Amino acid sequence: MAYFLQLSDVHLVAPGKKLYGTVDSTSLLRDLLDRLADAELAPSAVLVTGDVGDHGDAQAYRTARTLIESYAGRTGCPVIWVNGNHDEIESFRSHILDGGVIDRVEHVDGVRLIVLDSTVPGASHGLLTPDQLDWLRTVLAGPVEPTLLLMHHPPLRCPLPGLDRDMLRNRADLAELLEGSGVSMVVTGHTHYAGAGVCGGVPVWVGGSTAAYTDVVPPRQRARTADYGSFSRIDLIDGEAVAVSIPCQQMDTVLDFQAIIDGTIDKDLLAEIGIPARADEKDRR
Template structure:
């Protein structure tokens, strides 16, 4: 079997005007540093698994592709993008097509710009499926029946080497109450796992949580890339939410029956926190923007 090496990035949060994320983070510089960290390697794919943009403008997507596409091409890689909750479907499509603009993608959504952005493309015997878990105007995610049927029909025929699925909201639980309230719908996450169970899917690549997680579900690794724009604090009080001024990504290698995930996280300023929300602030955000959470299901000890 031919091997596959993927640079998995997520949550770049570029703004069209080059503004700083949370007024602190230079997102262009963070991406440059992340790419430099693995610049000595060659890749088959560079995947950005959602929240490509912060403001959903065409300018933000162009700014990102200006930074990323030449770097990837110099290393022999095709670039793949997925929609995240901060992305806008019309602007995303205008610049990035179905998420695989340099491949012969087959868009689920046809010409309706309000439909989810989903595509499938083949490369050297590998199949890449991009799904859209975003819901316009909110932070949490779901998958429409149309997309799930699209995935079922696509996976009905195995690819030569296997399939990679890219979806922003992971079908695994978060580490904190806030992000769990902004997670993928539980039923959709379970159905996604049921669809890929027993198929040729080798890995599911996700983002949204801004921290590295790899969890095996139904024998398939679901791997979440740390954020390029910041890295969430994983082991604080789950009722609070904080992120450090750093960047990260993962190198995913599929070789025969093996899937290897090597994440990297680099802190830029030892004492700088991009944001910290205490439990009261988190509760307010969940009430205003998240799905209702039963207190008995809180992740807090």
């Protein structure tokens, strides 16, 4: 079973600057990676799905690469980088990919990862060119295998009217290619909220931003960005993709679920929760 950690829209800025003038996106990323290191996870890869830098600053890219690749190095997994609309393409290629190509295919733990550049220079919305669609058609014409398609812009509608125009605009073209392709999931970012949908019969996952949250139920319907970050875990289990959004912030424990699994939880608490004890737990008591 392969699983992946998805970090999206980290929006690192130049040294001494803050995102939106208030958010220390670098510290947020560093704290998250420290938390992940403490969790002693063993992901197949870290997927970074765009907007690595907020304005294409070279030092911001170097910092992102140092922090994320250092974490990945400790876990022994690769980092798969995808660019977003905030990324300056040449700076991204130079400082993140060492001059390599963005549209590519990689294989990790038996999973094919297809990376596509969905950006339009100078624009917020996404678009796949005819050449990219032809390339993807050729890739998908091969043998069916567990596959994640990675790109920044979701091929979905957006529940916020003001942002709907900034999604992938030719999603119908992509849907035609995905129909019957065997792709397990399309993995995206961009919106700063976690969400899901379907394109061409394939599940689409939208990973939230580690730096900030686009509020989809804002107070008094006033559009806003809030100080809440999230990342995602994506598992492929027997060929089926499952995605979960996880808050970046540390959380207090309200129930030690491991104690239930281990059978060491107090039986009165177990009864209060309403979970029947397993036979072997009853025997131990």
